[in-house]
Amino acid sequence: MPKTPNEHRLELLQGTLDMLILRTLQWGPQHGHGIGQAIRTQSDDLLRVETGSLYPALHRLVKRGWLTAEWGVSEANQRARYYQLTPAGKAQLSRERDRWAQLVDAIGRIMNPAPAGRE
Amino acid sequence: MHPDDNDLDEEIRGHFALSMKERLERGEDPASARLAALKEFGNVTLTRDAMRGVWRHRWLEWAEALGRDLRFAVRALLRAKGLAVTVMVTLALGIGANAAIFSVVRGVLLRPLVNRDEDRLIYIRQSAPAIGAENMTFSVPEVKDFMSRATTVRAFGDFSTVDFTLIGLGGEPRTVKAGVVGGSFFEVMGLRPVLGRLLDPHDDGPDAAGAAVLTYRFWTTSLNGDATVIGRKIRLGARTATVVGVLEPSVPYPAETEIIANVVTSPHHLGATMVTSRTHRMTELFGRLAPAATLEAARAELTAVHAGMMREHPDAYSKTANVQLRVARLRDQIAAPARTILIVLLAAAGVVFVIACSNVANLILARSVRREGELAVRAALGAGTAALRRTLLAESLVLCGGGAILGVLLARPLLVGVASFAGRYSVRALEVTVDGTVLWVGAGLAIAAAVLLAYVPRLPSPHAPAGLGLASGSLRITPGTNRRLRIFATTQVAFSFVLLAGAGMLIATLAAMQTAKTGYGNMRQVIAFDVPPVATGVATADGLTFFREATRRVSQLPGVQDVTVGTAVPWRDAGLFPGGTGFAVEGYKPADGEEDPRARLRVVGSRFFTVLGVPVLAGREFTDDDGPGVEPVSIVSQSVAQRMFANGDALNRHMWWTDPYFGKPVPRRIVGVVADVDDESVVPQTVMTIYMPVRQVKYGGRLFVRAAGDPHALVPAVIRTIRSISADQPIERAATLEDVRAEVLSPERLNAFVFSGFAGIALLIAVVGVAGVLAFSVSARTREFGIRLAVGSEPRRLLARVLGEGTTMAVIGIAAGAAGGYVLARAAAHLVEHVQMPDALPTVAASAVLVIAAVLASLVPAARAARVDVLQALRAE
Numbered sequence: 003m004p005k006t007p008n009e010h011r012l013e014l015l016q017g018t019l020d021m022l023i024l025r026t027l028q029w030g031p032q033h034g035h036g037i038g039q040a041i042r043t044q045s046d047d048l049l050r051v052e053t054g055s056l057y058p059a060l061h062r063l064v065k066r067g068w069l070t071a072e073w074g075v076s077e078a079n080q081r082a083r084y085y086q087l088t089p090a091g092k093a094q095l096s097r098e099r100d101r102w103a104q105l106v107d108a109i110g111r112i113m114n115p116a117p118a119g120r121e
Numbered sequence: 122m123h124p125d126d127n128d129l130d131e132e133i134r135g136h137f138a139l140s141m142k143e144r145l146e147r148g149e150d151p152a153s154a155r156l157a158a159l160k161e162f163g164n165v166t167l168t169r170d171a172m173r174g175v176w177r178h179r180w181l182e183w184a185e186a187l188g189r190d191l192r193f194a195v196r197a198l199l200r201a202k203g204l205a206v207t208v209m210v211t212l213a214l215g216i217g218a219n220a221a222i223f224s225v226v227r228g229v230l231l232r233p234l235v236n237r238d239e240d241r242l243i244y245i246r247q248s249a250p251a252i253g254a255e256n257m258t259f260s261v262p263e264v265k266d267f268m269s270r271a272t273t274v275r276a277f278g279d280f281s282t283v284d285f286t287l288i289g290l291g292g293e294p295r296t297v298k299a300g301v302v303g304g305s306f307f308e309v310m311g312l313r314p315v316l317g318r319l320l321d322p323h324d325d326g327p328d329a330a331g332a333a334v335l336t337y338r339f340w341t342t343s344l345n346g347d348a349t350v351i352g353r354k355i356r357l358g359a360r361t362a363t364v365v366g367v368l369e370p371s372v373p374y375p376a377e378t379e380i381i382a383n384v385v386t387s388p389h390h391l392g393a394t395m396v397t398s399r400t401h402r403m404t405e406l407f408g409r410l411a412p413a414a415t416l417e418a419a420r421a422e423l424t425a426v427h428a429g430m431m432r433e434h435p436d437a438y439s440k441t442a443n444v445q446l447r448v449a450r451l452r453d454q455i456a457a458p459a460r461t462i463l464i465v466l467l468a469a470a471g472v473v474f475v476i477a478c479s480n481v482a483n484l485i486l487a488r489s490v491r492r493e494g495e496l497a498v499r500a501a502l503g504a505g506t507a508a509l510r511r512t513l514l515a516e517s518l519v520l521c522g523g524g525a526i527l528g529v530l531l532a533r534p535l536l537v538g539v540a541s542f543a544g545r546y547s548v549r550a551l552e553v554t555v556d557g558t559v560l561w562v563g564a565g566l567a568i569a570a571a572v573l574l575a576y577v578p579r580l581p582s583p584h585a586p587a588g589l590g591l592a593s594g595s596l597r598i599t600p601g602t603n604r605r606l607r608i609f610a611t612t613q614v615a616f617s618f619v620l621l622a623g624a625g626m627l628i629a630t631l632a633a634m635q636t637a638k639t640g641y642g643n644m645r646q647v648i649a650f651d652v653p654p655v656a657t658g659v660a661t662a663d664g665l666t667f668f669r670e671a672t673r674r675v676s677q678l679p680g681v682q683d684v685t686v687g688t689a690v691p692w693r694d695a696g697l698f699p700g701g702t703g704f705a706v707e708g709y710k711p712a713d714g715e716e717d718p719r720a721r722l723r724v725v726g727s728r729f730f731t732v733l734g735v736p737v738l739a740g741r742e743f744t745d746d747d748g749p750g751v752e753p754v755s756i757v758s759q760s761v762a763q764r765m766f767a768n769g770d771a772l773n774r775h776m777w778w779t780d781p782y783f784g785k786p787v788p789r790r791i792v793g794v795v796a797d798v799d800d801e802s803v804v805p806q807t808v809m810t811i812y813m814p815v816r817q818v819k820y821g822g823r824l825f826v827r828a829a830g831d832p833h834a835l836v837p838a839v840i841r842t843i844r845s846i847s848a849d850q851p852i853e854r855a856a857t858l859e860d861v862r863a864e865v866l867s868p869e870r871l872n873a874f875v876f877s878g879f880a881g882i883a884l885l886i887a888v889v890g891v892a893g894v895l896a897f898s899v900s901a902r903t904r905e906f907g908i909r910l911a912v913g914s915e916p917r918r919l920l921a922r923v924l925g926e927g928t929t930m931a932v933i934g935i936a937a938g939a940a941g942g943y944v945l946a947r948a949a950a951h952l953v954e955h956v957q958m959p960d961a962l963p964t965v966a967a968s969a970v971l972v973i974a975a976v977l978a979s980l981v982p983a984a985r986a987a988r989v990d991v992l993q994a995l996r997a998e
Contacts, residue, residue, distance in 0.1 A: 034132065035139040053136065053162045058171040061124070065175055071124075078142040082135035083128075 212524025215477030237311030317366030331362030614934025625963025642734020686726030907994025927979025
């Protein structure tokens with residue numbers, strides 16, 4: 003199915019979706035739709051998570067033990083699965099955050115090399 | 122923890138509800154909100170599969186999907202029964218033939234022998250290729266030299282065969298083939314008894330008591346496994362022996378025997394000639410490698426010992442004979458004669474498999490073209506490439522699985538046939554049974570075929586506009602598909618051509634052998650009997666009287682025209698004195714360093730040539746007066762007269778044997794010249810032959826009776842007559858010369874038969890292939906033909922066009938087959954001996970058969986093309 007091109011939207015970097023999910027859940031339990039909306043609004047609509055990636059990712063994180071899932075009732079008065087961070091998930095988040103910082107720093111050094119002699 | 126499908130559905134529903142709520146709150150109308158939510162979500166099925174996939178083991182999920190596809194495939198194939206049956210039968214033929222032949226190859230070439238530590242067992246052979254003696258065997262002094270000098274061989278076992286007249290195990294007196302072995306034989310061979318004991322060093326030497334071991338085959342087939350046989354006394358010719366045991370089932374090599382006895386039972390083995398003459402060779406030699414010795418080391422050492430022996434006794438090893446020593450692992454030695462034929466059979470079966478697969482590929486390709494619409498719909502619904510391949514794989518697995526099951530069922534009767542065929546080359550083939558191998562080979566071949574076939578069809582390309590195929594769902598044949606179909610059909614024709622030409626070659630050879638002039642005029646009327654002299658090979662004075670009495674009485678039987686005595690039944694007793702015997706003639710002096718000429722030595726009775734119908738060209742035959750005490754005489758064949766005497770004038774000149782076996786040379790006057798006959802080779806060659814009279818050489822053993830009517834009707838009367846002279850006299854193997862020749866030719870006949878079978882299967886498959894491709898191409902081009910007819914093309918021309926397409930495929934296939942076959946034969950010539958190029962006749966015949974088959978195969982589709990209904994064809998799309 004051909005995708006409609008959207009100049010403003012950014013493609014998610016490979017491997018960052020898990021980190022974004024974990025980060026979003028730091029504020030408390032949330033269901034899949036809510037997580038998607040949170041990522042979208044917090045990125046000022048620049049990042050939009052495909053539903054086809056989001057739900058499998060959630061299930062993957064549950065399987066790894068970083069999240070737990072419980073049925074609850076959503077704002078739409080419908081049953082929804084609420085995801086919550088586990089202690090292992092919190093540890094994983096801080097690991098990924100560190101890795102991300104390192105990555106940004108490293109890429110930043112290459113893209114914007116510090117001019118010689120400037121301090 | 123593990124969510125089930127309902128959970129997944131509910132979670133997705135929950136997402137939709139939230140998404141809808143959000144949109145409705147933004148003020149969208151319900152219909153467009155719903156559409157937008159669906160669009161945003163994307164492919165629900167794929168997402169749910171991905172979510173489920175997180176929780177599944179990848180392979181498990183794949184297998185489950187395959188199971189689903191398999192069920193679907195079975196249902197789909199039930200709707201296309203014709204195709205399914207054709208594919209399965211074709212594959213079954215290919216798989217069955219391969220499984221059967223592979224089982225035999227495994228049983229004959231690869232399976233270890235039952236002997237203890239069989240990989241340490243070696244077989245030693247002395248041969249003289251220059252004089253055509255493939256197996257010279259060894260003499261006792263030679264064996265002793267090896268025993269005393271070799272260090273790489275822990276122990277040697279010796280084995281020689283003799284014929285005994287056996288009396289005392291029930292039934293009539295009869296000749297048995299017996300092995301005579303030294304005390305170390307069974308220990309070296311590493312064989313065990315199933316009953317009693319085997320022979321050991323205590324049974325060795327001239328002073329031991331006679332002891333005999335029965336072979337398993339003889340014990341079970343002739344004695345019904347009677348356990349009370351142990352301890353029974355039997356008469357073996359002149360001596361007696363006690364049955365001490367029964368040998369376990371094992372491969373009889375070098376000769377199949379019924380009993381194996383110790384040396385003391387054979388007076389000949391104790392005689393001075395046997396023990397002291399270095400050239401009196403009749404012993405086969407086996408060895409067990411010393412610990413830590415390798416085959417190569419043993420080969421090197423034994424060759425050195427042999428070279429030393431030849432240096433020390435130059436008189437015993439003729440220079441021109443080029444005596445050589447061969448050392449081989451026993452298992453390889455036993456397998457050697459069958460190797461070539463089995464490899465050829467395996468190749469033929471492989472070719473049949475390729476043909477079968479390419480035919481099946483064709484059918485499946487054609488089917489997949491018909492299914493392109495379906496596949497396009499599935500792709501549009503989100504099936505990935507892997508899923509589509511899996512669907513195709515499931516279908517080909519069902520087809521190939523069915524084919525494999527049929528093939529394995531088919532393999533059982535095929536295996537019996539192939540094993541009895543291969544049994545002529547290796548006794549091991551007879552023990553081959555249908556076992557797990559067949560199943561594994563069948564399954565392996567089926568899976569290989571299935572995977573191959575799943576990758577034959579092209580998948581709908583994700584980039585190609587799917588609209589067309591989706592919309593019409595109709596049959597559409599692309600030039601690429603058409604070309605592929607034709608290539609497969611042409612491949613089948615090419616491979617069939619190779620097999621047909623090969624079969625044609627074998628049939629031509631067989632025909633040449635069957636129609637070859639043998640030189641014997643009375644093949645049908647003369648019936649030969651083995652009347653072996655009791656106990657030993659040498660007739661005594663009593664023996665001569667016996668044969669004189671036998672000929673007198675048999676000649677008086679009603680229906681008997683004539684009787685004579687000989688020592689060898691043509692072809693059946695071939696190989697009596699390999700390499701010929703040296704002789705000299707009056708007035709012919711070999712140049713310095715030249716070897717004596719060699720001739721076949723034959724001993725025949727009076728009127729032998731009249732009885733067998735061999736023309737006497739000059740002089741006379743032997744008569745009853747050519748007996749002991751009168752002038753020694755001989756008869757020579759025409760080739761001797763022509764080569765050894767000026768003007769071929771041999772009559773009344775003298776010849777004598779120079780071989781030391783005859784002792785002091787005795788000049789024999791040549792009293793006759795007879796036409797050349799070849800009583801050894803199947804295709805007659807001119808071989809110098811010299812005959813001596815039975816009554817002077819005292820050597821007989823074969824009775825030839827010429828019948829006025831049906832020779833087989835005389836058999837009971839002749840046997841009664843012989844028994845009335847001597848009740849203990851064996852008389853057996855009655856057969857006319859024509860029977861003997863048919864028997865000798867049967868391996869060739871079987872070769873031709875088996876190959877023709879393969880070629881026939883290949884031809885059948887190729888015909889189905891060509892017909893299938895054309896039928897498909899015609900049905901796919903119905904519209905084209907309709908248009909052609911509508912614009913005025915004559916039906917006749919359409920017919921000719923389709924026929925032409927079929928013939929073109931056949932011609933291209935034949936050309937490719939001829940070229941490929943030529944290259945293949947050249948390559949094979951490096952690997953196996955006796956590779957011949959087929960002559961022009963079989964090649965042309967094979968081409969003709971294929972072209973005719975192709976035309977016949979094209980007829981039905983061609984007729985259909987010519988009969989296309991214009992209106993229907995144009996309305997069809």
